[in-house]
Amino acid sequence: MTNRPGVLASAVRVFDLSLGQMLWSRRSVFLAILVGAPMAMAFAVRMVAVTRGLPVINGAGLNGPTLFGILIWMLFVRFVVPVLGVFYGTSLIADEVDDKTITYLFTRPVPRSAVLLGKYLSYLACVVLLVIPSVVVVYFLIIPIGGNIGQSFPSLLEDLGMLIVGLAAYGALFAFVGASLKRPLIVGLVFAFGWEQTVLLIPGYLKRLSVAYYLQALVPHAMPQDSSISALLQVFQEFPPVWVSLVSLTGITVLGLWLAGKTVEKREYVLEQ
Amino acid sequence: MSNGSVVAAEHLSKWYGQVIGLNDVTLSVPAGITGLLGPNGAGKSTFMKLITGQLKPSKGSITVLGEPIWENPSVYFRIGFCPEQDKFYERMTGREWVTALVGLNGVAEAAAAEMAARAIETVGLSDVADKKIAAYSKGMRQRIKLAQALAHDPELLILDEPLSGMDPLVRRKTIRLIKEWGRSGKSVIVSSHILHEIESMTSNILLINQGRILAEGNVHQIRDLIDEHPHTVFIRADHTRELAREFLADAQVLSLKFEDGGVVVQTGRPDVFYARLTELAASGELGAIHEVTSPDDNLQAVFQYLVKS
Numbered sequence: 301m302t303n304r305p306g307v308l309a310s311a312v313r314v315f316d317l318s319l320g321q322m323l324w325s326r327r328s329v330f331l332a333i334l335v336g337a338p339m340a341m342a343f344a345v346r347m348v349a350v351t352r353g354l355p356v357i358n359g360a361g362l363n364g365p366t367l368f369g370i371l372i373w374m375l376f377v378r379f380v381v382p383v384l385g386v387f388y389g390t391s392l393i394a395d396e397v398d399d400k401t402i403t404y405l406f407t408r409p410v411p412r413s414a415v416l417l418g419k420y421l422s423y424l425a426c427v428v429l430l431v432i433p434s435v436v437v438v439y440f441l442i443i444p445i446g447g448n449i450g451q452s453f454p455s456l457l458e459d460l461g462m463l464i465v466g467l468a469a470y471g472a473l474f475a476f477v478g479a480s481l482k483r484p485l486i487v488g489l490v491f492a493f494g495w496e497q498t499v500l501l502i503p504g505y506l507k508r509l510s511v512a513y514y515l516q517a518l519v520p521h522a523m524p525q526d527s528s529i530s531a532l533l534q535v536f537q538e539f540p541p542v543w544v545s546l547v548s549l550t551g552i553t554v555l556g557l558w559l560a561g562k563t564v565e566k567r568e569y570v571l572e573q
Numbered sequence: 574m575s576n577g578s579v580v581a582a583e584h585l586s587k588w589y590g591q592v593i594g595l596n597d598v599t600l601s602v603p604a605g606i607t608g609l610l611g612p613n614g615a616g617k618s619t620f621m622k623l624i625t626g627q628l629k630p631s632k633g634s635i636t637v638l639g640e641p642i643w644e645n646p647s648v649y650f651r652i653g654f655c656p657e658q659d660k661f662y663e664r665m666t667g668r669e670w671v672t673a674l675v676g677l678n679g680v681a682e683a684a685a686a687e688m689a690a691r692a693i694e695t696v697g698l699s700d701v702a703d704k705k706i707a708a709y710s711k712g713m714r715q716r717i718k719l720a721q722a723l724a725h726d727p728e729l730l731i732l733d734e735p736l737s738g739m740d741p742l743v744r745r746k747t748i749r750l751i752k753e754w755g756r757s758g759k760s761v762i763v764s765s766h767i768l769h770e771i772e773s774m775t776s777n778i779l780l781i782n783q784g785r786i787l788a789e790g791n792v793h794q795i796r797d798l799i800d801e802h803p804h805t806v807f808i809r810a811d812h813t814r815e816l817a818r819e820f821l822a823d824a825q826v827l828s829l830k831f832e833d834g835g836v837v838v839q840t841g842r843p844d845v846f847y848a849r850l851t852e853l854a855a856s857g858e859l860g861a862i863h864e865v866t867s868p869d870d871n872l873q874a875v876f877q878y879l880v881k882s
Contacts (some may be wrong), residue, residue: 304647305679317673321662400660404721407625407656408677409649565644568628 307417310410314418315425317405322419322426325395327387334383335434338375342441349445363446365455369521371438372459376431377512377519381463382492384427385470390478390488392419392560397569406569413561420475420557427467432460455520462518469511469549472556479563511552514545579604579729579760580624584633587619594619596784597633602762606755608771609764611781617764618657620781621733624762625654638729650678653722657733657764659714663707667698667717670706675724692724693717697746711738711864719747723754730754732763736770740862741847741854748773767867769804769843803827804843806867808850809835811860819859823849835864 305313322328345367354362362370393416396402405415436456443452470492477491478484496512507513517539540548580602587594595616611617622628623635626642626649634641640648662670671689672682680688693702696716701709706717715738722730732751736744751774755761765771771778780788810816817836820826825842840846854862 304650305677309679310677313673313676316676317662320664324664400656400658401662403625403627403654403656403658404674405677406627407649407652407654408674409646409679410677411646 304409307411307414310414311417311421314405314410314415315421318419318422319425322388322422323429327391328426328430331384331387332430335380335430338371338380339434339437339441341375342371342438346441346445354446364443365447365452367445368439368442368447368452371442372435372521373519376435376459376463377466377515380431380434381466381515382470382496382512384430384467385474386485386488386492388423388427389471389474390484392416392423392475392478393564393569394478394484402569412564416475416479416561416564417557420471420560423471423475424464424468427471428464431463431467435460435463458518458520462515462520465518465546465549466511466515469515469552469556472553472560473511474556476556476560476563479560479567511549514540514548514552517542517545518549577604578602580635580637580762582623582633582635585623585630585635586632587623587628588631593784595623598784598786599633600779600786600789602760602779603777604760605777606751606761606763606775608775608778609762609781610766610768610771610778611764612766615782616784617766617781618733619784621657621731621762621764625652625731650725651728653725653727653730655718655722655730655732655735657737659711659738661706661714661717664705666703666705667693667709667713667720668702671717671721671724674721678725680725688724688726689720692720695723695750696720697743712740712743715739716743716747719750728759730759730761730763732761734765735763736765736767738864738866741851741865742862744770744865745851769847803839803841804846804867806838806840806843806846806850806865807832807835808838808862809833809864810862815859816853816862819853825849 393402396405396419406412439452439456439459440449443449473491474484474488477488481487496510499507499510500512500516539545578601580600582598582600585598586596598620609617609620619628623630624637624642626637626645629643636642637648638651642648665673668686668689671692672685675685675688675692676682678685690699690702693699696719698713698716698720701713706714709717715735719732719735722732730751735751736747739747748770751761751763755775761774763771763774776791778788778790779786808816813831813834813836817829817831817838820829820836820838823846825840825845826838827841828839830837838846850862850865853859
């Protein structure tokens, strides 16, 4: 008899099996269009800058690094990262259940938590492959508008690291939501765009129960004052130290995955077929 | 293994909310080939899901190869499961898919590829192993499912409606394969709603209806009873009309109608009818026969009669 493979070894096998499916799914095509939007926007801004000079917002001229910071805040941190986390994270197990392919994974000698971990690793690889090219293209299109690529490069690496940490935390959290609930997408969207946005506006400790609170502390750019909500956010904003944010986001990721794994081990998914 | 049985259930019940899927079943499935026969909604699927550890018993207990199956993944080293649903990772080739699934048994990549190739050859799909599953016919899809179940050489094969949608020739080969598996000292539990399918593999039958086991063992009288009722078969072939003409000349055919690109035949002697159909498919004189299916309602009347009597 073959020895029972460990959780990590099994997860790697599930990762191999799932990555291709996830990369070429309709969801990935749709979300690739979503992450393509910042690139299109950056291209348009660059064209305007080339033909008409520096872009002007509220009467002030913006240079490339400032504009790049605004795009990282407004598009990636507040929108793309939570959206990718919700759409992929909640579907890690739900897709296999809906497609009725979960049977093939759950009738093999691997712990169910390894199946979840393998799917999560596929998610991480998939979203990193979607987000990093988008950020890098936006960077190279925007920074040269009155900025210096060499000077700003370290902050690009910080941005990429911060986005990956954010994707990991949101993915793990929504993997738990997806493993536990029947309609995880609705709950995930309410959490990402209701709870997360609201608690940041409330003074006190409640904001510590959000991913955004810790993630925002890692953004290497100043928060833009693009709306009245942003202005409010700046009034109430308190950023935790970077190490606290990193430890908290790692904790959210590990706890989310552990809870998701435990849920998957105990739940009877076939019932939903 | 407890008392030589491959599956043992003690007062096993499963309910979904208010609905009972399986009701206080106590049984012992012996080694060898066992057929699980019952109409649609009888509890076959619930039973299959319980013995493959996909569902947790609501009450009672179940052991497979002497061990509890729920939350015990190591038992899957010894079990191969071919589910009923026609669902796959469509973008993968048959070879990639079977290799990846065998790999989940902790087998090294090269060994997994070798085991997959052997299983694919066993089910006769070597020539299309590198085609995407999305391009497979219904029969091929059934066979690749079977390949992933037997690739790791399990002690117990659990097959849920494995012959559904297969053409007569492949059906015959698959039946032979299952019988050989049983003869090699391994065990098979195979479910179907068609007695003639089960009977061609084994005489050891578990009869299930409304969540209860009605009968176990060698049930010839049930077979006779079923033969008295008309049996409906749907056939899709290259030359459906010629095939229909051939059937009309046969006294065993009670009625015949064209439907969904195929022909629906009602026969009073299913065994004779299936034998003739296999002959026609083997001769190839009326072109290829692509699909043979039988609706669930064939058994329903018989079961109603059994429950009343």
